[in-house]
Amino acid sequence: MTVRVENLVKRFGNAGGPAAVAEVSFEARPQAITTLLGPSGSGKSTLLRLIAGLETPDAGRVLIDGKDVSALSPQHRNVGFVFQSYALFKHMTVADNIAFGMKIRRLPKAQTKARVAELLELVQLPEYGARFPSQLSGGQRQRVALARALAIEPKVLLLDEPFGALDTQVRVELREWLVTLHERTGITTLLVTHDQEEALELSQHVVLLNQGRVAQAGSPHDLYDHPADEFVASFLGGANVMKSRVSDGEAKLGTKSVPAPSGARDGTPVQAFVRPHNIRVRRPDGEDPAELGKIERLTRVGGYVKVYVSLPSGESIVVLTSKTDLDALGVEPGDPVAVEVVDAKVFVQSYSI
């Protein structure tokens, strides 16, 4: 089932205030996981609640499977929604929580019971049916919330920051489990997160939001390798920012020249976003010493080393290199190094910064 969102607008408070969701349109493809990614306050959770019908839009429409559901109340949209807080019914057992939607639909008791057992199995909690939510760990609650949402055989599954409240380790485990679960169920899934790693790893399609608008939508690789603007480049995977000016349609970054944005005239100041692993450092061999950087600091992170280099321009950059490569290089803090940019994305510098 496809979820399409067309020109959705939602404002809170005064009509004149800024919109939480401003003219958002995108499409979530059938049977895929789509993530709504963005910093806090970017409107991603509101967008998810609009799709579920938990908020009423000021304008625009939501289509599920080609049908306009904008006028339908949440009861009738048949979407599975997993809340950030899980919103488990605290006074009901796990089994009663999962059975709730089926009881509301007045399914036969035997069928409900069988399906609850099946779902408990699916979320790997077969022994936990009689427990209360307060007796479960965060990760277990999360899985119960998923089972409850899946119980009504929803057309789409909506997850609001599903791993937000969990420890790192549980988070990683659940993430892998969710991918497997999705492969088994094949249900169209929309997931809200502010964690880019989660988005890049889990989903086939990412909608990156900023201040209520879609900054860029596409495959994770698309966004990562071809960011549409500065926001996308800096939000996805920390990047070094280097300043330069356009000359002959190119921007010079150290020894490397990168094509400037089309239409940028000579002399226009530009910003280059360079991924830390897209820079190489090497021992200088006969270059003009004025062009060399200086190693400020080395920080080891597991098998990698972060090399902090100050450039002659006064800018500082971070270079990521493997421990082995650095050992082979044999440099120490204070040493001069030549800096080679391998790849960069250049934008005309915005004056708002």
Add this chain to the structure above:
Amino acid sequence: MSGIIGTRAASARRRDSQVGESVFVRMLLIVMALGFLGIFLVAPLVTVFASAFSQGLGPYWAALAQDETLDAIELTLLTAGISVPLNVVFGIAAAWLVTKYDFWGKSVLITVVDLPFSVSPVISGLIFVLLFGAHGWFGPWLSERDIKIIFAVPGIVMATTFVTFPLVARELIAVMHAQGNDEEEAALTLGAGGLSILLRITLPKVRWGLLYGVILCNARAMGEFGAVSVVSGHVRGLTNTLPLQVEILYNEYNFVGAFAVASLLASLALLTLLVKKIAEWSVSNRQAKRDALRSAEARPLAASAELEGVRP
């Protein structure tokens, strides 16, 4: 003001802190606080029971078994039996309205709901006299039809309902506000309708707050004095509620009798406080669990904004 919500997350840590008053200052402050409460709260409370039983159990029971007292008990139960359910239904409707929606004029409505709290009980009685009394708006109309409201049971019920009217609503608003709407919204996405959400989710969720609201409302309904005194006309055996009976016996210098009846009402008050304590305890237990969950949330999520590619 009488809400049963309160987090105690910080207090556990505070007790372990080295920053604090010296033992002497602590003791002094505790003694002063307890002394104040002892003089103003405990002394009167003890007096009620001590005076009631001052001549032993016999006179105590005799005082309670008087016909007039029994009539007063009956009327009091009847009054509470009508006004409490009315206020419970209203309380649920008002709390649902206030905590589930934002709408134009909401804060005005909350203020109006609170009004009876800030009105003198005497005035609460007076307004019904002005409406239904012999010289009131509807007075002539009522007396033509021989319907008595003032100096009769309906007036007592109305005044009592007015005085106790915000209690359940306030309590429920506080609890429902604190618990948020997540569970209701979850039920909604699972296909539940309004009534089923109310009966299966909301009411079980707020049951302790509701119970406390009901008990408090009941205690106040049974104990209301000022408003009822204005509208009752003090007709013995007919329009005397328990608090009015206390006044009559006291003014007749029948102190054992007055305090015996008063001890019934005081016991009801103590029961109310007990229920509140239990409700608080059950809420704070749940709160503690939720706080534990939150602290997991507080862990820095921004870690992922660090350099990507670092993970093996």
Add this chain to the structure above:
Amino acid sequence: MRWKTRGVLPGFGLSLGYTLFYVGLLVVLPLSAMVIKASSLGPSELWTKVSDERALAAYRLSFGSALVGSLVNAVFGVLVAWVLVRYRFPGRGLVDALVDLPFALPTAVAGIALTTVYAEHGVLGQQLAKIGVKVAFTPLGVTMALTFIGIPFVVRTVQPVLEEIDPDVEEAAAVLGATRFQTFRRVIFPSILPATLTGFALAFARALGEYGSVVFISGNMPMRTEITPLLIVTKLEQYDYAGATAIAAVMLMASFSLLLLVNLLERWARRAEA
């Protein structure tokens, strides 16, 4: 303009309709009856009725003793809240529960109990009589009763605020060299001030209108120990509806002003929190 601006749960129309109906019938209609009755008197008649000597004496007593009572509560309320939140001692739970007693205990019961305690031959009255202090049937007795019924307000408004104060803040003050008293005065007191004032105003409003717990201990002597609510009752018993209504209108205005003040204070407190 749309009435409802937020919320998708069903039942808005029903709960709004029922609430408005009930509030209108039970609160708005009777109260407006009183306001209309009072305003039908005409300004000069109204003024004579509300400003005769006996009424003025009653206002003085009511406002004066309510003010003193709630000031006592402001001080001791903060103390009690502090002790309950910060210290652990045997019976703390019991004491905490007892604070609400004046909410739950019928006022008539409180009235006869206080009178018995503070009468010349009462447990505490005896002791006070020895040092020449007479409580029952004096303005002091009225003040004592009004203190009693106001106890929960300050304690219950200050308590949650004290609980929410981050221990870090106090520890930071200590590390910066503040003494315990300085920390209280400069760090803690400012943050509980709005709540204290709110509790004070609530206690004052309640004390102004209080009837049951006062009438027994006051002795009800006109000009000396007659509180305003009692004066209203007296006028009613003499079938002086106009006089009762006029004085009630004065009291109602005072209550509403206080309610407004409380709302403003709460708004201030919320802003202080944010």
